[in-house]
Amino acid sequence: MRTFDYLRAENVTSAIAEAAKPETRYLAGGTTLVDLMKLNVERPEHLVDITRLPGLDTIEVSTDVIRIGALAKMSKVAADTDIIGAAPVLSESLWRAASAQLRNMASIGGNLMQRTRCIYFRDPGAYSNCNKRNPGSGCAALEGVNRNHAVLGTSDACIAIYPGDFAVSLVAFDATVLISGSIERRVPIDEFYLLPGQTPNLEHQLAPGEMIVGIEIPHVAALKRSHYLKVRDRASYEFAAASAAVGIEFEADGRTVRDVRIAVGGVATKPWRLRAVEDALKGKSIDEAMLRTAAAAAVDGAKSSGHNAFKIELTPKVVARALMTVGDIA
Incomplete structure (x- = not known):
């Protein structure tokens, strides 16, 4: 060090x-x-x-918006009764992340800024060829062991996965990142994270001399009926092989979809919103067959690098199962 x-x-x-x-x-x-x-x-x-900066660890849940300070601990947000009641997906995505010890230490702002767990990125002594760490050097993962790497949002310069859970739920529900610096900025979280393209070393929109001070999530009806499903190689203390943050609002008949929100994690270079799947479901009366058909579009444009091909098959199943859970379909 x-x-x-x-x-x-x-x-x-x-x-x-x-x-x-x-x-x-x-x-x-x-x-x-x-x-x-x-x-x-x-x-x-x-x-x-x-x-120890004052005022940045608050949690506020109103009828219009949920505000979470950047220094609020993951465990504090996950256990907040107002969050659990108003937005289960936020709490669940935090409980399913890391370990109890880490959740007690890690801040919400830091959680958004966590970096990839790509084994080649994290081992500079053995692998100098990592475009994310050493721009222009190449990507060792392309020809290496890439089972845990991305199939969506990749480029020929980088296939490193975004590892987090909480940001996936935030992307599904149109959260805004509050940034303080020479000017105050409000950045939609789906725009906050950047695709790797040819500059995978640029991961987000936060510039030097700026700080995340909070997050706002609009209080929409689909948040109330929401869920975070995480599939992983072992039951705890593991990153997602594939995950889905979903929420549904039904019409008065209880079956026709008025609004639906879907994002996936563990499979892309950034938290990945599935707007095509959402559009396919809105206005429809859902059942299991329909959900599975619509969920197939979750991997449109996906590209395997070899060992991670299973994610292309797994992801639609995770999306469909999460939607069946919130839709009360057995």
Whole structure:
């Protein structure tokens, strides 16, 4: 690990000013950053500790919007009774992530900023060819062991997967990332994350000297009937092989879809919204056969790199099962 300077910020303004300096990173829970520093993937010269900034750990649930501060702990948000009642998918996506110890440490803002678990990205000593870590060097995963890599949103420069759960639920429900810096910005979360293209080292829209200060989720009816389904190789402490965040609002008849929200994780280079599947279901009376047919479009444009071909078959099944759960279809 590279040696570094440490500063504890007293307010957002001073934290942002320090973070604008070259080779500087924010430190909140540290559950991703410290790991990557130990691996020599992240090598900051300066750390700005933001854990004690006031007012950034609040949770507010109103009739119009859910607001979550960036420094709220994952476990605190997951256990919040108002969140559980109003938006089960948010709570479930957090409970199914990481371990109890990590959820107690990790902040919501840090969770959004977590980086890929690609084995080639995380091992600079053995693999210098990683475009995400070393732009222009190539992608070792393309010809390597890529079972856990992406099949959607990939490019010939990078197939690294976005590993998180919570952001998948946020993308499904049109959340907005609140950013503070020289100007205040509100960025739709689906635009916050960037596709790799030929610049996989650019993962998000957060610029140096900016900080995520919160998240807003519009309070729509489909949030009330929502669910996060995560399929993985073992029952806990594992990243998704495929996951789905879904929500449905029915018409008065209880079967015709008025609104539906769907996003998938574990299979793409960013949290992946399935608008084509949503459009296929709106206005329709659903049953199992229809859901499975519509869910097939979840992998339109998917590309296997070899070992991860199973994800193309698995993903529509996960989407259909999650929709059957919220639709009360056995």
